[in-house]
Amino acid sequence: MNILLFLIPLALALGLLGLVAFLWALRSGQFDDLDGAAHRILFDDDPQDGPGQP
Amino acid sequence: MTAETAGFDGAPMPSEGWTHCRHCGEPITDDCCAAGRPGFCCVGCEGAFKLVNGLGLDRYYERRCLDPETRALKPDTDPDAIPDYTPHVSEGAQPGEAAVHLLVEGLHCAACVWLIERLLTLQPGVTHARVNMTTRRLTLRWMPQDDRDDPATEDRGARRILDPVLAVGYRLVPYDPAALGRDTDRTEKALLRAMAVTGFAAGNVMLFSVSVWFGGDMGAVTRDLMHWLSALIALPAIAYGIRPFARSAVTALRAGRANMDVPITLAVLLAAGMSLWETARGGPHAYFDAAVMLLFFLLIGRYLDSRARGRARSAAEHLLALGSRSVTVIEPDGSARASRPERVAVGATVLVTPGERVGVDGTVASGVSDLDTSLITGESAPRRTGPGTRVFAGTLNLSAALRVTVDAVGERTLLAEIVRMMEAAEQGRARYVALADRVARLYAPVVHVLALGAFLGWWLGAGLPWQDALLIAAAVLIITCPCALALAVPVVQVIASGRLLRAGLFLKSATALERLREADTVVFDKTGTLTQGRLELCPGGPDAPGGGWGWTPDDLRLAAGLAANSRHPLARAIAAAAPGTPALPGVVEHPGAGLAWDGDSAGPVRLGSAAFCDAPADPDGEGGPELWLRRGPGTPVRFRFTDTVRTDAAAVVSALKARGMAVELLSGDRPATVAAVARAAGLDTWRAGQTPADKVARLAALRDQGRRVLMVGDGLNDAPALAAAHVSASPSSAVDVSQTAADVVFQGERLAPLLGALAVADRADRLVKQNFALAFSYNAITIPLALAGQVTPLIAAVAMSTSSLVVIGNAMRLSRREPVGLPAQEQAA
Structure with a gap:
């Protein structure tokens, strides 16, 4: 059962990573405009004059 | 793709000619080639199209899909319609940076978001421009540019940066982010x-x-x-x-x-x-x-x-914010100043230009014009207004500029009174307890x-x-x-409101669906609800009923040529009845009376009220809106108008009856008009000449009979009734107060969404x-x-x-x- 000592922290760390990533996404405003983000990708396709946002 | 949008100068004209404006997508009614702007409905649209093309953003036109429910992308011709951004400019995130928060009106699809952000980032100094498509809010931050004289202007260059977006036809209304749903x-x-x-x-x-x-x-x-x-x-x-x-x-x-x-x-x-x-x-x-x-x-x-609640609320807030416009105050020294309606002092003089809504209650000091009072009284025909006439906030000035002396502001206006009535009526509904x-x-x-x-x-x-x-x-x-x-x-609830939102219906209250299902009686308002709130010419040749004043197609063409020069709704209705008629040059508008044209060989032509055309006033006593046309010394002819019933009104009424609901019509208009609309929509029960208080009383009477009423209305005069009803609905063309009072706001030209809402509620x-x-x-x-x-x-x-x-x-x-x-x-x- 010694494998548990390794697997449990690993599982928890991975879960925690997901949580932190979600909270970061929430904080950085990625959940503010769910409709716009889906469409925005279709328009930001010309890199020579930069994407739609500065 | 490039062939059809190769640029405004190189684009081949479709074989059948341009039928829809290349910028705003609205149908073109006149011969735009003859008017020197092929492919465009107006000069503003042509300018906007050239602007977008000139900046190399013409792919916008390929990518967009126009939403018929959203306001067409027509640039405002009236500079007064653009609000003053100065009070809303705040400090940005970095030192020296300026920021402004705006609500965008006219957002059709994601391509619009792209276009707006592009137009803004192309302006010198802009550091951040982002449109939130869900909430339709735009955040703009920029560094005021010395070489553009930004620090010297009052708004630190906000107008310079926003001008291209305004010119394309979006409306940008500033809001206070702290006040809005934080x-x-x-x-x-x-x-x-x-x-x-x-x-x-x-x-x-x-x-x-x-x-x-x-x-x-x-x-x-x-x-x-x-x-x-x-x-x-x-x-x-x-x-x-x-x-x-x-x-x-x-x-x-x-x-x-x-x-x-x-x-x-x-x-x-x-x-x-x-x-x-x-x-x-x-x-x-x-x-x-x-x-x-x-x-x-x-x-x-x-x-x-x-x-679900937040989404409904933000829709309502959005509507309210868009409604608040500024009024133009004329100072004693003659200079004009924009001000918010609630800050205007009693006794001040306010200028109301044609096409603008009156922002205050007052008395006309000078000027003669026609006012569209349908939102206040429910009457579809415009009302003559001259010095001494009382005017109310919310009415629309149609033909000429008016100077209005302010009688009441804030709490003492008719609007505030109606809001008070509404709040009183709402007390009853607050007691409703949701099923959960x-x-x-x-x-x-x-x-x-x-x-x-x-x-x-x-x-x-x-x-x-x-x-x-x-x-x-x-x-x-x-x-x-x-x-x-x-x-x-x-x-x-979330799934139902999402469904309804896609069908063009906003649910504004969490219990609206439950109450909608319980409704067993439907009460309609007339103008703007059962009807489109827009006048249309009645058919009537020389043989039509109406005595010897029937008109011929020639008369109509002539009248349309004159009418194309005016914004009056009756003139517009005539122009719309004869599409493609070019405007005659040299037509003079006499506000509150009619249009005069020096004419051709047959002598001068007049189009206007009976008195203006020397015609018998109301010869058969039917009332109703009418225009007379007199050519030289000849017999005048009469054009009659009716407010057209929404295309599916009769179908919806019969479907409601089939559901076992009682349907009624309550209107502030004259009995003859109301009866005609009731007949056209297949309604047996109607009441005319109802004041807002009458409507509330009628709803109270129905409630006492144990009925649960669904009230559908759009005018200011309906707002208290909307608040008093068990559940209420407003078309999105309604005044903001009514939309606030209503539980459901539906978009579009048809009433059928109501049936959809009832079905979803069930x-x-x-x-x-x-x-x-x-x-x-x-x-x-x-x-x-x-x-x-x-x-x-x-x-x-x-x-x-x-x-x-x-x-x-x-x-x-x-x-x-x-x-x-x-x-x-x-x-x-």
Whole structure:
């Protein structure tokens, strides 16, 4: 059962990573405009004059 | 793709000519080639198209899809319509940076977002420009540029930067981000964070729980380790996730009531506490997973609920913010100054240009014009206005500039009075209790009694140690806790409002669907609701009824040539009846009277009121809007107009009757007009000449008869009635006050969305009741088990998640099938 000592922290760390990533996404405003983000990708396709946002 | 949008100068003209404007997509009525602007409905659109092309953004036209329900992308020709951004410019994130928050009106699709952001980032100095498509808000930050004289201007260059966007035809209305739904956003985000934390905890605790449940040969030491690890994850998550419920439970208990949050809080805390105690003494059963999962499911329900409400509210706020426009005050020295309507002093003079809404209550000091008062009185024909006439905020000035002396502002205006009436009427409706709350009121005490009974029964009755008895009581609380019950209503509501939103209906209140289903009587307003609020020429050749004043097609063409010069609704109706007639040059408009043209060989031509054309006033006493045309010394001819009934009004009325609903018409207009509309729509019951107070009284009378009324109206005069009705709906063309009062706002030219809303309300109600039935039947099985002390953590977890999933799955059925009666939306070109 010694494998548990390794697997449990690993599982928890991975879960925690997901949580932190979600909270970061929430904080950085990625959940503010769910409709716009889906469409925005279709328009930001010309890199020579930069994407739609500065 | 490049061939058809190769640029405004190189684009080949379609063989049938341009039928729709290349910029705004509206049909072109005149011969635009002859007018020197091929492909465009007006000069503004041509300029906008050239601007977009000149900046190399012409791909916009390929990519966009126009939404027929959104305002057409026509540039404002009237410079007064553009608000003053100065008071709303604030400091940006960096030193020296300026920022402004705006609501965008005219956003059709994602291509519009792209175009606006591009137009803005192309301006020198702009550091951040982003449009939120969901909330239609634009955040703009820029560094004022010295070489553009920005620091010298009052608005620090806001107008310079925003001008291209305005020129393309979007309307940008500043708002105060602090005032607009900041609280809702914050609670919603807090809920989402709590949901994430408990979701994480639930998943990871389950990892240990499953190994405890199924690890049959697990030693006691390993099991305790698992329990301790579970506690380590669960306890902080519970402490974080319980706050929304605990807060509400404490508030309820302080007020001496018990709401659904009391058993929830109690169950979670009790389960966590007992499990910790079990873990400490090395017992076999810990309920950490159940407690966390319970919180997770409940937070999902709470979040969905808050989202549905928040979305409805932000739609309403958006409408309100767009409604607030400034008025132009004329100072004693003759200079003009823009001001907010509530800041204008009594006695000040306000200038109202044609096409502008009157912003204050007052008396006309100088100028003669026609006012469209339909929003106030419900009358569709415009009213003559001259010096001395009283005018009210909300009326639309049609033909000439007016100077108005302000009589009343703020609390003493007609508008404020109507708002007061509305608030009084709303008192009655505030007492409505949502179905979920009614269930909770019955359910919460039952749960408490059961849990207490289990504890006392096992402790005193069966002689169990009190700790074990308490554990059983906690299991009862967990099992009865209304996961499924808490999800039953919000899930259905979120899906239903999403459905309706896609069909062009905003649900503005959380209980609107429930109340909509209960409605058994429909009361319509006339102008703008049953009718389109727009006058159209009645057919009437020389042989048509109406005496010897019938008109010929030649008359119509001549009249249309004159009428094309005016913004008066009757003139527009004539011009619309003869599309493609070019405007005659040299036509003089006499405000409040008519149009005069020097004419050709046949002598001068006049088009206007009976007096203006020397015609007999109202020869057959029918009243109603009319225009006369007199050519030289000849006999005048008469054009009559009617406010056209919405195309599907009769169909909707008969469908409502088929549902077994009584349908009535209440209007402020004259009896003859109202009777004609009632006939056209197939209504038997109608009342004319109703004041706002009459309408409220009629609704009160209906309520006293035990009827539940769905009121549909758009005018300011309907607002109190809308607030007084059991449930109410407004078209999106309604005044802002009415839209605020209404529970449902529907878009488009048709009334059919109402039927769709009723159908969705029926289905939603069925699903909610099914969900309750599912939740209760689950309880019926599990409560006896819990009372018997047979519920292990495994059973609790399985029962709880299946019941929640069943309820969610059942609600999803609403989004799958097209409900009956909801017409297919017309697709954009």
